[in-house]
Amino acid sequence: GQNIDQPTEMTATEGAIVQINCTYQTSGFNGLFWYQQHAGEAPTFLSYNVLDGLEEKGRFSSFLSRSKGYSYLLLKELQMKDSASYLCGLSADRGSTLGRLYFGRGTQLTVWP
Amino acid sequence: DSGVTQTPKHLITATGQRVTLRCSPRSGDLSVYWYQQSLDQGLQFLIQYYNGEERAKGNILERFSAQQFPDLHSELNLSSLELGDSALYFCASSGRQGASVYEQYFGPGTRLTVT
Numbered sequence: 646g647q648n649i650d651q652p653t654e655m656t657a658t659e660g661a662i663v664q665i666n667c668t669y670q671t672s673g674f675n676g677l678f679w680y681q682q683h684a685g686e687a688p689t690f691l692s693y694n695v696l697d698g699l700e701e702k703g704r705f706s707s708f709l710s711r712s713k714g715y716s717y718l719l720l721k722e723l724q725m726k727d728s729a730s731y732l733c734g735l736s737a738d739r740g741s742t743l744g745r746l747y748f749g750r751g752t753q754l755t756v757w758p
Numbered sequence: 759d760s761g762v763t764q765t766p767k768h769l770i771t772a773t774g775q776r777v778t779l780r781c782s783p784r785s786g787d788l789s790v791y792w793y794q795q796s797l798d799q800g801l802q803f804l805i806q807y808y809n810g811e812e813r814a815k816g817n818i819l820e821r822f823s824a825q826q827f828p829d830l831h832s833e834l835n836l837s838s839l840e841l842g843d844s845a846l847y848f849c850a851s852s853g854r855q856g857a858s859v860y861e862q863y864f865g866p867g868t869r870l871t872v873t
Contacts, residue, residue, distance in 0.1 A: 687864035
């Protein structure tokens with residue numbers, strides 16, 4: 646099975662940097678990903694990591710350590726529009742067409758002016 | 759706009775009833791996924807179809823079933839509805855040539871309320 650833990654809530658100030666941590670336990674691993682979900686809207690894809698290390702994408706970066714079962718999402722130069730829930734998740738299947746994703750409960754980030 | 763469409767947007771029905779939710783994937787995507795999101799359970803994977811065939815299953819109840827049609831649109835059927843089935847149901851798609859299956863595009867969701 647899969648167990649994914651992330652903080653329930655975080656707050657930060659506009660212009661600051663925030664790091665959202667995610668730890669996981671899984672019987673199989675094929676990738677760790679992050680989605681953003683604004684209240685009442687659909688999740689949108691942010692990033693995924695298959696190998697250890699840092700992936701940078703504009704203001705957002707995601708890090709993975711497979712040996713530690715740990716990932717984080719780093720958001721720089723925070724903007725008010727970054728207030729949203731951030732979902733950490735993983736894929737435990739191997740196979741290029743298998744897209745079964747397991748999500749954590751999400752971290753609700755509030756950005757204050 | 760993700761390119762994934764879902765109908766209806768809202769659905770209110772009574773316990774014991776049956777409903778059908780519909781999803782049209784992005785043009786070119788071969789996979790369709792169904793997810794259930796509730797306050798107490800979070801976002802839960804239900805089932806995946808790939809090019810018309812069932813590809814992966816999550817904790818989908820036996821009362822729930824889905825299919826993907828030759829034009830790749832999909833339907834999720836929920837029967838013998840219970841109060842606990844009230845949730846937001848998302849459809850997502852992925853699988854264009856060269857794209858990762860992890861980069862899934864979610865539709866706007868169908869909010870189901872069972873009374």
